[in-house]
Amino acid sequence: MNAIVKEKAVAPEPAAETAKREVLLKVDNVSLSFGGVKAITDISFDIQKGEIRAIIGPNGAGKTSMLNVINGFYHPQEGTITWQGKVRRKMKPYEAASNGIARTFQNVALFKGMTTLDNIMSGRSLKMHRNFFWQLLWHGPAANEEIEHRKKVEEIIDFLEIQAIRKTPVGKLPYGLQKRVELGRALAMEPDLLLLDEPMAGMNLEEKEDMSRFIVDVNQEFGTTIALIEHDMGVVMDLSDRVVVLDYGKKIADGPPEEVQANQDVIDAYLGVSH
Amino acid sequence: MLYDIFIDPFVQMYDMPDFFLQVLWEGFVAGILYALIALGFVLIFKASGVFNFAQGIMVVFAGLTLVGLNENGVPAYLALILTIGVMGVLAYGVERVVMRPLVNQPDIILLMATIGLTYFLVGFGEFVFGGEPKQMITEQLGLPTGSTAFEIGERGLVILQHIDIAAAVIAVLMVAALGIFFNKTRIGRALRAVADDHQAALSVGISLNQIWAIVWFAAGLVALATGIMWGARSDVSFALEIVAFKALPVLILGGFTSIPGAIVGGLIIGFGEKIGELYWGGLVGGGIESWLAYIIALVFLLFRPQGLFGERIIERI
């Protein structure tokens, strides 16, 4: 399994080079709790421009909560988040979106009543501006705007090889394709930072290979920075430039894949050592 | 103006404590009746996740059947037993014809189906028993009809209707019985399992059909008790339908799944409505009872979107 993915995936750039890159997002001493339950405790790490950053850890380690904090869905009780050099105040999710953060979800969160095309078009919402009265009229500016964005969307559809399901309601698609449409929807936002929450969960080998290829292509062709959560270690080790490991809401390791793989704490966390 | 809103009502409350107590009592009784309707909603919602819009109509329907049977020469107690039987048939029919084919449909579809049921029951009840308002057969059922006056201070007087006291007692007994039923019995546990997840409950061998029939029957009994109490206070007719909508703000306050919530919510709405109407209603021309309950619920909701007794919702993704 490991070997096959390696063959397909384009080798990531060496870690040494990425270390010099500009920091896109920095998380400092963030803690988050719900009532009395601590989901995240005092976590700090950064994401550099252009890299693929993996967040891994056993179930319940706080990975998804971490992504939710990054795109403003949860507000941490402590700690700061620095986005493109600016410390972020408490922000709403839609503000995060307009700042260039897009994401996909662990359990597919597509708009079930809409077609593939409309789902991906919905990613362009922020970039479309014609107001209500132009929309009423449709013919003219509103239609032109729609067509202009449709072209972009068609490029993404081509890139993800989902031309055939363009007009299919997404509720009818198999799981693997839904994940792909969801990636397309996030890409349509042309984000600076793309958060992927378990992009390969529940996929078979071929689908995983395809998805890995798309992720690497997005990173290299569009230069999009990616932060991803994934359980498949083969995929994580092959794709990512740097890995941060969480366990019980705490950070236990951070570094290039090889280093993390050898880390004793990480091995303990995954194999289970009595605490 | 400000004096009228903020000071005068309280001065009146202090000056005429007997009137205030009477208002409180009225509010209490109205609240109990709202709570009883809400209780029927909660039962069905807990066990099937269905928001049963027809509950209010079931109250009227049960009352109407009871009175209608009696009018046609059936002795009161036999009519009562027959009405219980009718509610059983209704429960079985609803489960068979409405719920079973609609299993696993979205909430709004099930809600619509119960609104359809509402229309059907209104039509059916009036078709069989006629549309004109009827008198509840309070005396024949052996319910108390008198009233007692209590003197408050030197010149005050508070009048308590015995039927209202009976209503309160019956409500308390019913809530206690339901609480035991839900928490202590095997069927009660099955009910809660079904409420959580239809499919999961099926997969561990709980018969959905049986559970639903039981719960609709229980709601039918609650409706019958409510119908009798309510009918004793006013006439039995489908005009009560509007009042039945008041169960919705009650549920909002109490949370859709909480039995104590339904009681507390009912009382808050009952008190709030009567006090609001009698002390503040006059300022805007009266009749504010028709909407005050909703506004009270709305204000609560803005501060506690999950209701008084609901758990805090943590949104996940």
Added chain:
Amino acid sequence: MFYREAGQFKTSYKADQALMPILQDRVGLAVILIIAFAVIPATANDFFLTSIMIPFLVFSLAAIGLNILTGFCGQLSLGTGAFMGVGAYAAYKLTSIFPDANVIVMVLLSGVFSAAIGAVFGLPSLRIKGLYLAVTTLAAQFFLEWCFIRIPWLYNYNASGAIEVPHREVFGIVASGAEATPLARYFIVLGITVFIALLMANVLRGRIGRSWMMIRDMDIAAELMGIRPLRTKLMAFAVSSYICGVAGAMMVFFWLNAAEPSSYSIRLSFQILFMVILGGLGSLSGAFMGAAFIWILPVILKFVPGLMGIDLAAETIEHATFMIVGALIIFFLIVEPHGFARLWAIAKQKLRVWPFPY
């Protein structure tokens, strides 16, 4: 066989995004419009126009309004009747304050008032969702009904407490009031309904329609993609209430001639909600089908016993109608929970592949 898109290639995105990309659909719509604008006026009698067509169109428009909010934006509303009432009272006040103005313009303008009130009652939707939102709209329903009764200014201090439509002429033709011909009313109602339906079809295929559907399907994901939930929902409330308001104004001006607060009661709200659900949530054509079913069925039921020679009391028929409508609602929900629009789509799919099953 007859309904096939084979051979109809689209060479531009513009053509692909047309309202009805398939030729047969366009022909079908054209036929319907010809019937509505030419055949019916030429052949129908007054009874058919006043008792069936005009109410049907008014209800269709109201159902479109509610469908925007509930079907496309996912916000359940039980206050449609009251929002229609706001439109009616606003139109009544406008025509009495500006007696010389064009009554059609006044009717269209009255929707603005119900839009504003709808938006106010939509404010809690930011925090309140699903069934809980129903209580907000119920509050609107009962509060506004109370206002219609308690604020005499709204009905010009009439002793009866009802509003009576004044006599108004548009370009020399009597448009409203008791003397207006059914034909004139029919054309006005038809024109307004078709016009608004077309505008809505435009909005729904563009950015704003999409943002409503995003909120409906998955509000959290929509927000994470940059949709502002409050603004989007309020817009849906406003647009929906505008349309309902216009429908309510048309109801009294071009159909009933007079209305009292009870005309806009919760019963009306439910009636419109039935139309939307039976027609199909999230479908404009469904709104028409639902309105046709809910309005025309009772009318037919009223006349069937008479035609069959059975003499029944009016009351009995009314009760039976309630029963039958209730039972049919349950029946149709079981057969196809997504309404007539979905049934129609399935039928079209069958036609496409006919004579083969798949």
